[in-house]
Amino acid sequence: MKKQSANTVIVLDFETTGLSPNMGDRAIEIGAVKIENGQVVDQFQQLMNPGFRVSSFIEGYTGISNYMLADAQPCDVVMNDFADFIQGYNLIAHNASFDQRFLDAELQRIGRRYNGEFACSMLIARRLYQHASNHKLGTLVNTLDIENDGTFHRALADAEMTARLWLRMLEDIQHQYRTPSLTFDAMHKLSKTSKATVPTYLRKLALS
């Protein structure tokens, strides 16, 4: 097993058949990038066949068709590979509670586990960019002028944009509060800090 690295994180995004694994929804695509010391050093992207047809809403929303999924490997195979990819690293997603539910559900089906912490870029963005009209990934990417190729709602594209958002937030904190580059643990803690005490928390980090 790889040793957990404080400077290496995995940013991931699932496309799914719906909103709730408890209601029978499954993953249909996983995309992820590995960030090491502020640079993307690896990526993972796979479609997966959930074993039933996806709705026309999901086909339209994601651009992933039943035709594309017909040739994809089953979820169990893809998720087994993905469990290897994430092993030993901390994880990040935009609205992480959603992706964590699907990750937990898919890994439970195949008896695999992961050993990292999960942090949410949306909770941090809500604290840092309170002026933004909303905190959807696409809105933040446009508001902050983050590089993108116009692809949204595909797993790897969304994971890449979330990774750029994460790095941008690290930069903005560093510049605005004159802190050293925050560790994953410090960012994770920030995501759970009440909005009112965020400036106090960051100023304390700048002095430490």
Add this chain to the structure above:
DNA sequence: TGCCAGGCCCTCTTTAGGGCCTT
């Protein structure tokens, strides 16, 4: 055809309700 969940967070709050965000 149209609906489903759940954690966070604000407020007209905490013995609650509803918007935001993810697909």
